[in-house]
Every structure is written in C-alpha cells, then in structure tokens.
Amino acid sequence: MSYDPGTNIxxxxxxxxxxxxxxxxxxxxxxxxxVCEMFLPAVGEVDFSLATLLPVSLDFAFNExxxxxxxxxxxxxKCEEIKIYVAPVGLVDFxxxxxxxxxxxxxxxxxxxxxxxxPPEPPPPWYVIPANISQDFAVGFKTGQVxxxxxxxxxxxxxxxxxxxxxxWGQGEVVDRLVKSGFIGLPALYRENRVAFDRLLRSENDIxxxxxxxxxxxxxxxRSIWDSTTAKDGKLNAGYREPGAKxxxxxxxxxxxxxxxxxxxxxxxxxxxxxDTLHTTKWGRAWYEKxxxxxxxxxxxxxVALDFETQISDVGDKDHIHFWFDSLSYDERCNHREPxxxxxxxxxxxxLIVPQTPNRRAYTNMNSxxxxxxxxxxxxxxxxxxxxxxxxxxxxxxSASLQTWSSFDAVEPDENGFQEVEADINGxxxxxxxxxxxxxxxxxxxxxxxxxxxxxxxxxPYAPQTSYTEEAERGxxxxxxxxxxxxxxxxxWQITDFTIPANVYTxxxxxxLEAIKQITEALGARIQAHLHSKxxxxxxxxxxxxxxxxxxxxxxxxxxxxxxxxxxxxxxxxNYNGVVVSGTNTGVLVKVMxxxxxxxxxxxxxxxxxxxxxxxxxQRGIYEIAASGSWQTYTITLPLKTEPExxxxxxxxxxxxxxxxxESFNAMVTGVKVTAKRQNGLKxxxxxxxxxxxxxxxA
Amino acid sequence: xxxxxxxxxxxxxxxTIEVVTVQSINAAGTSKCTTYQGGVVIVSGDxxxxxxxxxxxxxxxxxxxxxxxxxxxxx
Numbered sequence: 001m002s003y004d005p006g007t008n009i010x011x012x013x014x015x016x017x018x019x020x021x022x023x024x025x026x027x028x029x030x031x032x033x034x035v036c037e038m039f040l041p042a043v044g045e046v047d048f049s050l051a052t053l054l055p056v057s058l059d060f061a062f063n064e065x066x067x068x069x070x071x072x073x074x075x076x077x078k079c080e081e082i083k084i085y086v087a088p089v090g091l092v093d094f095x096x097x098x099x100x101x102x103x104x105x106x107x108x109x110x111x112x113x114x115x116x117x118x119p120p121e122p123p124p125p126w127y128v129i130p131a132n133i134s135q136d137f138a139v140g141f142k143t144g145q146v147x148x149x150x151x152x153x154x155x156x157x158x159x160x161x162x163x164x165x166x167x168x169w170g171q172g173e174v175v176d177r178l179v180k181s182g183f184i185g186l187p188a189l190y191r192e193n194r195v196a197f198d199r200l201l202r203s204e205n206d207i208x209x210x211x212x213x214x215x216x217x218x219x220x221x222x223r224s225i226w227d228s229t230t231a232k233d234g235k236l237n238a239g240y241r242e243p244g245a246k247x248x249x250x251x252x253x254x255x256x257x258x259x260x261x262x263x264x265x266x267x268x269x270x271x272x273x274x275x276d277t278l279h280t281t282k283w284g285r286a287w288y289e290k291x292x293x294x295x296x297x298x299x300x301x302x303x304v305a306l307d308f309e310t311q312i313s314d315v316g317d318k319d320h321i322h323f324w325f326d327s328l329s330y331d332e333r334c335n336h337r338e339p340x341x342x343x344x345x346x347x348x349x350x351x352l353i354v355p356q357t358p359n360r361r362a363y364t365n366m367n368s369x370x371x372x373x374x375x376x377x378x379x380x381x382x383x384x385x386x387x388x389x390x391x392x393x394x395x396x397x398x399s400a401s402l403q404t405w406s407s408f409d410a411v412e413p414d415e416n417g418f419q420e421v422e423a424d425i426n427g428x429x430x431x432x433x434x435x436x437x438x439x440x441x442x443x444x445x446x447x448x449x450x451x452x453x454x455x456x457x458x459x460x461p462y463a464p465q466t467s468y469t470e471e472a473e474r475g476x477x478x479x480x481x482x483x484x485x486x487x488x489x490x491x492x493w494q495i496t497d498f499t500i501p502a503n504v505y506t507x508x509x510x511x512x513l514e515a516i517k518q519i520t521e522a523l524g525a526r527i528q529a530h531l532h533s534k535x536x537x538x539x540x541x542x543x544x545x546x547x548x549x550x551x552x553x554x555x556x557x558x559x560x561x562x563x564x565x566x567x568x569x570x571x572x573x574x575n576y577n578g579v580v581v582s583g584t585n586t587g588v589l590v591k592v593m594x595x596x597x598x599x600x601x602x603x604x605x606x607x608x609x610x611x612x613x614x615x616x617x618x619q620r621g622i623y624e625i626a627a628s629g630s631w632q633t634y635t636i637t638l639p640l641k642t643e644p645e646x647x648x649x650x651x652x653x654x655x656x657x658x659x660x661x662x663e664s665f666n667a668m669v670t671g672v673k674v675t676a677k678r679q680n681g682l683k684x685x686x687x688x689x690x691x692x693x694x695x696x697x698x699a
Numbered sequence: 700x701x702x703x704x705x706x707x708x709x710x711x712x713x714x715t716i717e718v719v720t721v722q723s724i725n726a727a728g729t730s731k732c733t734t735y736q737g738g739v740v741i742v743s744g745d746x747x748x749x750x751x752x753x754x755x756x757x758x759x760x761x762x763x764x765x766x767x768x769x770x771x772x773x774x
Binding site for chain 2: 390391392393545580582583584585586587588589590591592593594595596599602604605606607614617618621622625671
C-alpha cells in the first residue's frame with residue numbers, strides 16, 4: 001500500500017549506512033503490486049534526517065520504475081496516469097542535520113514533466129564500428145525477428161537521461177590495448193610457454209615425472225623405494241605357487257553319482273490334511289479349578305440335601321437306604337500324568353520327602369574342629385570347644401580351652417577391646433567375641449576363653465543405651481529395622497507384622513537389643529542370632545501350634561541308632577485353653593482360645609502396651625496357651641554331620657520326629673549345644689534339647 | 700543343659716497387670732471388680748467409677764483403663 005506521510009519523512013540512520021550499490025539511496029515510492037503513484041506529500045516537506053555522518057558522498061535517484069516487477073509483460077503507465085510530484089509551495093526542502101558532502105558540487109533532481117516537450121534526440125553513438133571486422137563475424141542485426149509491438153521501447157515517452165546518471169554508455173576511457181579482447185591480434189606466443197605437443201617427450205626433461213631416472217635425491221629416507229629395495233626373504237614366500245596334489249578321498253560323494261533321481265517319489269505329507277478346528281483342549285489354571293475342584297455348596301441351613309430319584313421300596317430291603325461313598329471320580333485331565341511328570345506343575349505338589357537319619361550298626365565320623373582369630377586368621381590350638389543356644393537366649397554362648405600361651409595371648413581381651421574368633425566345627429562356622437579369658441597354672445597350664453556371638457555387640461555392655469519414642473504410626477518390622485540401621489546387622493523377619501500406632505512404642509535407656517526384645521516379648525516371639533553372619537532372626541516361639549505337632553510333617557526323622565545318649569524330664573503345666581491378651585492405653589482386648597475349648601480354663605491375663613492389633617494378640621495368645629501346658633523335655637546326644645548328611649546342626653525351632661522302639665513322637669528342638677573335644681581323637685557332638693507337648697489334646 | 704535362668708524365673712510369682720471391671724465401690728476404700736477370667740476380686744482403691752475398667756496390680760487399683768475393643772479369637 002502506498003506510504004502516506006503526515007508531514008515529514010524522517011530517515012534516521014542509526015548506524016553507518018552502507019549503500020547497496022555505488023553511493024545511491026534508492027527510493028521507491030509506491031506499492032510494487034500496483035501502478036505506481038509518485039510521492040505526493042500533502043503538506044510540509046520531505047525531511048531527510050541523516051543522523052550519522054556518511055563516510056561517502058550521497059546520490060539521490062528517484063526511481064520511476066513504477067510498474068509491477070513480478071509481471072513478465074511490463075505495463076508502462078500512460079503519462080496521464082503518472083502523478084508527478086508537485087512541490088507544495090514550489091520547493092523541496094532537504095534539511096540536512098549533518099553536513100552533507102556534496103558529490104560534485106550540485107544535487108540535480110530532475111523531476112521530469114512528461115507532459116512537456118519530447119525529450120531531445122539522443123546524441124550520436126560514441127562508438128565506432130571497427131573497420132577490420134570481417135563479414136563472417138558480423139553481428140546479425142539485419143534479419144531479426146519481428147519485434148512485438150507491445151514490448152517495444154518507446155522513445156517518445158522516455159525521459160532523457162542525463163549523462164551523469166545514465167548507465168555507463170557515455171564516453172568511456174580509452175581501452176588499454178594490452179587488456180582488450182585479443183581476437184584480432186594476439187601477441188606472439190613465447191616458445192617456452194606454448195603447448196608443444198610434438199616436442200613433449202624430449203623437451204622439458206627436468207619436469208618429467210620421475211619414472212626414468214631419479215636424480216638428485218636428498219637422502220635415502222626420501223627417495224622412492226621402488227628402485228632399490230632389499231632382497232626378499234625367500235623363506236617368507238607364500239607357498240601358493242605349487243599346491244600339493246588334491247586328496248581324492250575327499251571328493252564330495254554326490255559330485256558324480258550314477259543313480260538317477262527318482263522324480264516319481266513324492267513326499268506324502270506335502271499337503272497336510274486340514275486341522276481339526278473343532279477339537280480344542282480346554283486346560284490351564286482356570287479350567288483346572290473349574291473341572292477338578294469341587295466345593296460342596298450346602299443349601300440354606302448348612303444341610304445336606306438328598307434328592308432321591310428312586311423310591312425306597314425299590315432299593316435294598318425296601319425299608320432302609322444304604323449309602324456308599326465312593327471317592328469322587330474326576331476328569332482324566334485332573335490327575336493325568338505325562339511321562340515327563342505332572343501336566344501342571346502349578347497344581348502338583350511333590351510329595352514331601354522327610355529326611356531321615358540313617359539306621360546303621362556303626363557310624364564313622366570324620367570330625368574337624370578349627371579355631372582361628374578373625375583379624376589375622378591366626379590359628380589357635382584348640383583343645384575343647386562348645387557353643388550353645390536355646391529358646392531362652394538370643395545369641396550363641398561359646399567356650400573353648402586352648403593349649404598354648406601364644407594362642408591365649410592372641411585372643412585375650414585387652415584395653416583395645418575384645419578379639420573375634422571363628423570356629424569351624426564339621427563345616428559349621430561359629431563366630432564369637434572373646435569376652436572372658438582365664439588361665440590356671442598347675443602342673444599343666446590350662447587356658448579358657450568364653451564369649452558370645454557377635455550379636456553381643458548389640459547388647460550390654462557394648463551397645464549404647466538410648467531413649468526413644470516412635471511418634472509416627474509404623475510397622476513392628478519397620479521399627480526393628482530402624483533400631484538395626486547403622487549397626488551393620490540385617491533382619492530376618494519371620495513373624496506376622498502388625499502396625500503400631502504413634503506414641504505407643506517407647507523405651508528408656510535401652511540397647512538396640514533391648515528395644516527389639518520389647519516387641520518380640522510382647523508377641524511371644526524370640527530372637528535368634530545367626531551362627532556367624534550379622535543377621536538377627538525374629539521367629540515365632542512356636543511356629544506350629546504344639547497341639548498340632550503330632551499331625552504335622554516333621555523336618556527330620558531321628559532314628560534310634562543315631563541317638564548316643566538320651567534323658568527325659570517332665571515339666572508340669574497349667575493346661576490352660578484360653579487367655580485374655582490386652583493392650584493398656586490403646587489397642588485391643590482379645591480373648592484367645594483353643595478351637596473348640598470355649599476358653600473354660602483361662603490363663604492369667606496378659607497386658608502389654610504393644611498389644612494393639614488382633615495379629616499381635618493372637619501371636620501372644622498362642623504362646624501363652626502353648627507354654628502353659630505340660631511338657632516333656634528330652635536331652636539327646638547326636639553326632640554332628642556335615643550337610644547333606646543327617647543329622648546336621650539342629651537349630652531351635654526344628655520339628656523332629658523321634659523314632660524309637662518303644663515310642664515315636666514329634667517334638668521341637670528348643671536348645672542345642674555343640675561340643676568338640678580333643679581327647680584320644682576328636683569327638684564332635686550336638687546335645688539337643690527337644691520338648692514334647694504333653695498338654696491336653698482336645699477331643 | 701537346661702536354661703537355669705528360665706528355671707529360676709518360674710519359681711518367682713509374676714507381678715502382672717490386669718484389666719478388670721469395677722462392679723462396686725466399698726466403704727473401706729476398696730472396690731469389687733470382675734476379671735475377664737470370670738472371677739470376682741476385691742482390691743484396694745476406689746478411684747475408678749462403677750462400670751469402668753481399671754488396671755489392678757498386686758491387689759490394688761493403679762489406674763483407670765480404657766474401654767478397648769473386645770475380640771474373641773480361636774486358635
């Protein structure tokens with residue numbers, strides 16, 4: 001669209017203006033897409049504000065090329081359509097704010113008036129047709145094509161171009177003869193530079209490619225390696241030149257065959273018969289449960305509905321009905337056994353094979369008992385060793401006797417603390433810290449050391465005592481893990497977890513172990529440290545309810561022949577069948593009863609702040625009812641075998657079946673003591689305390 | 700090989716805390732309470748109102764007990 005200034009056009013050159021061509025600033029007034037309208041300021045003046053002093057002189061050229069640029073056929077407006085610039089008051093006022101460097105003394109604005117007279121005839125051409133252009137090189141002006149009158153140049157309408165502004169056709173300078181196009185008279189070629197095809201091979205010998213004779217090489221390092229190479233080592237020749245004779249025995253057998261191919265033989269199963277799409281085997285877990293599991297859904301009132309289709313007068317003695325209960329017959333898929341095993345491993349429970357100690361007349365034990373100091377693996381000359389743990393203790397107690405001063409000195413506690421020792425008894429690794437060391441000098445000096453497992457560092461006197469209150473709702477397991485964090489001890493949690501509300505779990509001046517015991521004792525659970533690794537197991541005191549032991553598959557069957565010694569004792573109990581377990585300020589109050597007993601004989605009530613959920617109360621209740629019964633304690637001495645030989649180390653909590661001639665019963669290991677003694681050889685034993693439940697078995 | 704400490708502990712009478720329900724308050728500063736085992740016991744102390752729960756230990760009321768949710772579970 002047209003630019004329509006109000007009063008002034010202000011050109012403000014903030015930076016040095018770089019003209020696109022020459023020294024000109026090209027003004028195009030008007031819209032490119034339309035017929036040009038010359039600039040017509042309504043009032044005022046054209047104001048050039050040259051803020052920056054131009055480094056070069058400035059020429060103004062008002063371009064009159066007003067027809068559209070994008071059209072091939074140029075439309076030249078008629079003169080009537082061109083609006084000539086008319087100065088409003090007769091003057092165009094250029095106000096140069098900075099000194100303007102006049103190009104040549106005058107600024108000539110030629111605002112042509114196309115309504116005036118015809119422009120003067122152009123001056124005669126300045127050039128002269130060269131005389132010596134032959135006829136053959138004449139430029140073909142004579143017979144051009146008929147010009148399109150629509151496109152012809154219109155001299156009459158054109159504006160006379162001043163020589164100062166016209167294109168450079170004016171009187172040029174004399175062209176230097178030396179640089180003019182040299183078609184007329186080329187200077188003579190110098191022999192040295194011209195292309196000399198006929199003499200190329202024998203001239204310019206020095207710049208030939210150096211195939212013939214290398215000369216003037218500077219040194220051996222730079223010269224071409226082709227003319228003087230070292231002799232080849234004949235031993236390194238590749239031996240391909242004369243290969244050995246081919247071995248005819250390895251000719252591919254079907255290269256020459258005398259048997260013709262029998263094309264009449266057709267593979268019969270090239271086109272198999274269509275699949276029987278109607279047959280599908282419905283199988284998988286969902287189908288198994290649908291087909292093979294039958295749940296009896298009694299009608300209302302927990303009755304058994306007997307729907308007899310046959311009259312009673314038609315069966316039996318016509319007066320009684322006899323029932324025969326056959327085992328249910330199931331679909332073949334339910335118990336189908338394939339050659340590789342059961343069809344569905346997820347429904348198949350392999351029969352439990354209970355390991356059993358061998359029944360032999362004589363046993364041979366290859367015992368080993370080694371003791372060493374952990375810090376530097378120094379072997380200690382062990383004479384006896386024993387380690388024990390039971391339901392009532394959470395860490396292994398050990399004692400050992402040594403033979404020499406050097407061993408005793410190495411492990412005796414000093415001001416730097418205790419020493420850690422490691423015993424290897426028939427492959428079972430026990431670790432312990434030496435807490436006491438004593439020596440007695442008589443006819444023969446004896447040295448004794450005692451201590452506990454490494455878990456002792458969580459208890460007095462080694463562990464720091466802190467006070468703490470859990471102010472957020474946390475799981476019991478979480479709380480114990482938090483007590484062990486930073487100690488390097490891991491937790492093996494094997495009891496039912498439960499949530500403890502905020503501000504219930506609190507302790508005062510307690511070691512980490514005492515803080516943990518606060519939870520385990522509330523539940524009737526127990527803590528058992530691992531033999532050697534830094535792991536604390538949290539286990540139920542009775543993982544199986546004692547009144548169910550007799551019907552539970554044991555973990556190991558002890559045969560009579562493996563029992564070395566045996567003794568038994570009777571522990572009377574109250575035979576309670578129920579107990580009330582209660583929280584104190586918060587929690588639940590739960591009456592835990594043996595199933596079917598009705599809680600007729602209640603044990604004294606148990607209150608503990610941590611009985612906050614029924615899960616906690618149930619675990620504690622089972623323990624209280626179980627512990628209240630009568631028990632029979634057996635102490636049996638067994639060999640200690642290296643796994644997988646039995647009996648291995650029997651840890652507390654293991655359910656055993658004792659098979660003896662006069663009785664067979666299930667009982668649980670409640671304590672074990674491992675002994676190793678060097679006296680006429682090395683004897684290794686484990687003395688196991690098992691408890692047999694003799695409480696009342698409900699009918 | 701028996702745990703001597705455990706054997707020794709069984710000889711000592713345990714001082715347990717029990718939750719009872721106050722049945723009536725006697726004039727002599729004692730209260731008649733019902734235990735959860737079904738027995739009736741008279742303990743010293745009358746700080747807990749009739750019908751409320753109380754903690755008793757060694758024959759005396761040591762404080763009022765909250766009325767906790769009651770469950771019966773067979774094991």
